[in-house]
Amino acid sequence: MYNYDETTAFLGHWGLFQQIVFFLLCASTIPNGSGVLSIVFVADIPSHHCMIPEVNVTQDWLNVIIPIKVVNGKQELSRCSRYRLDVVRNLSAQGLIPGRDVNLTDLEQEGCVHGWSYSRDIYQSTIVSEFDLVCSEQWKQPFTSTLYFLGVLVGSFFSGQLSDRYGRKPVFFATMACQTIFTFAQVFSPTWTVFSILLFFSGLGQIGNYISAFVLGTEILTGNVRVLFSSLGVCLCFAMGYMMLPLMAYFLTDWKSLLLAIALSGLLYIPLWWFIPESPRWLLSQGRVEEAEAIIRNAAKKNKVEAPQIIFQNYSRGEKKTPSTKEERHSVFDLIRSSNIRATTLILCMVWFTIVIGYYGLSLNSSQLSADPYISCFISAAVEVPGYISSWLALQYFPRRPSTSCAMLLGGVSLFFIQLVPENLPELSVALEMLGKYGFTTSASMIFAYTAELYPTVLRNTATGTCATFSRVGSCIVPFLFQLRVYFKYLPYIILGTLGVVSAFAILFLPESFGRPLPETIQQMHKRERVKCPCITRKGTPEPVVILESQL
Incomplete structure (x- = not known):
């Protein structure tokens, strides 16, 4: 070979x-x-929270309509819930002030039925904001x-x-x-x-x-x-x-x-x-010896060296393959x-x-x-x-x-x-x-x-x-x-x-x-050297095999 x-x-x-x-x-x-x-x-995933449609409520209620949650020791706006709009609308119409007249923890929450609002501080858009891959779709x-x-x-x-x-x-x-x-x-x-x-x-x-x-x-x-x-x-x-x-x-x-x-x-x-x-x-x-030799001869031309007349000696060339000689x-x-x-x-x-x-x-x-x-x-x-x-x-x-x-x-x-x-x-x-x-x-x-x-x-x-x-x-x-x-x-x-x-x-x-x-x-x-435990050396393993292999 x-x-x-x-x-x-x-x-x-x-x-x-x-x-x-x-x-x-x-x-x-x-x-x-x-x-x-x-x-x-x-x-x-950009920062996001529930989208709030135009609703007739006071600014105080708009500021707190998204609940605050603690995530990894830090407070942030809830990403997947908000206080129910109809409840907030009624409380706002009554003139009640959140946190003073109303305990926010007692209010019922709902999902982001109107979609989400995504921050654009870092990205204009990602596939998360494009296809709403958040909350239940996260x-x-x-x-x-x-x-x-x-x-x-x-x-x-x-x-x-x-x-x-x-x-x-x-x-x-x-x-x-x-x-x-x-x-x-x-x-x-x-x-x-x-x-x-x-x-x-x-x-x-x-x-x-x-x-x-x-x-x-x-x-x-x-x-x-x-x-x-x-x-x-x-x-x-x-x-x-x-x-x-x-x-x-x-x-x-x-x-x-x-x-x-x-x-x-x-x-x-x-x-x-x-x-x-x-x-x-x-x-x-x-x-495909002829094609291989053509590439090598082209390489020799680019390298400005002379290629032998026959490069790959041990291959027969020009013979059509029969089923018995098929690769x-x-x-x-x-x-x-x-x-x-x-x-x-x-x-x-x-x-x-x-x-x-x-x-x-x-x-x-x-x-x-x-x-x-x-x-x-x-x-x-x-x-x-x-x-x-x-x-x-x-x-x-x-x-x-x-x-x-x-x-x-x-x-x-x-x-x-x-x-x-x-x-x-x-x-x-x-x-x-x-x-x-x-x-x-x-x-x-x-x-x-x-x-x-x-x-x-x-x-x-x-x-x-x-x-x-x-x-x-x-x-x-x-x-x-x-x-x-x-x-x-x-x-x-x-x-x-x-x-x-x-x-x-x-x-x-x-x-x-x-x-x-x-x-x-x-x-x-x-x-090649056979797979074996590196801590064990088999007696009788002929080292010359490795040397001969490296000279092939």
Whole structure:
């Protein structure tokens, strides 16, 4: 079996061809950063109370017609009730003064039968004010995010398999178009139901675009450039889009304008079709040797190097496939067919689940950091930058297994300590929460690269998509996670911390991939170091196997 990295070594690692692929694929993730967490602003709940129609009552009664309630130790206007208008009208007509002649606690209350009045101090409108997702309909607000992540879940599952079957490039652009078109269509949603359906398909396209771009770059680029791309390039561009989100939301305070700006940015990436090639690794795995060689020769021309007369020696060319020679198809079932691959897949699924629920849980909870949601969102986004830089350095110089485990452990333990912080030190709680976000962000960046390095080309996108699918189960329950604080204030942090610590130890059971070439076949993956307890060294395990594998 050929070694792709050695066969294409004549191209170099950082020629014009690699630079084009690197920067264009990285840039394609900027709309993902803006779009995936735009729900923080699009579905935020502005201050509101019952609307009071024009009614003939005195100013004294108008000032108190909305009851005062205590929420989290603070007094605020009731959001879902008011004193009955007919009763207030009669008392006002009698000349009675509220609080002096009438005890307000004895008055009967009613719901917001005339609708709600929403504050415009921060937003001109959100989908909450547009579709009245408050009071009895308030469950729809977190459920909106859940529907988005359900779309991400479905997209994670199908995009990986479609990409392994039909190619990285077609799925990459198809899902990018899906993300752009359905985000644009949301602007014209007449009801919450229509908005949610369109949001579901937008999420489906978003994750498919990201995973396809990630795998495409991982397979085209080689050496340290591949590590730089997978750990720092795409992640920093995602963070860049994330940091641009609060800036866009600050100037576009209407939810429709914000979504329109995010959708239109996707149109800028249409010309990328003529600059981003298909993955030669994938073409070779499908037996399409001539197409793979054409891409490599074009790359050599751009890099101004001379390509060999025959690049891929070990492939027969020009032969029509018969049923007996037809390329073997692989599916998600190959991920659980053998014990070694099955153990790796199950551990990775659990780790991905923990990372996603931790990352999105802390991201969606960013409104708790300060009274200004724009500043809160920017802080949450900015803390990802050192996380991605740390992951790049770790992937560059340290083994995957201990570095990923340590990052996960840092995230989990930091959240555990929040419950020990005194009430008079809220800044320390915020710092620990952001340290937890840093740990989950760092491990998230590394686990993408780690997963891609463990699986062979014929299963790489399917494996990445399957792990992402399982992880999105966590993202679907994230919108409701921090509502558990009504039972115990620190319960969400305890749950996230426990998951982080358990996953940190589970990572130690994975094979190591540091310094080894990407496997091309399932047989090469089988030759990798088997999943075993890191505390136990089996006698008789031949070390030369690992050395020989690294030289394939």
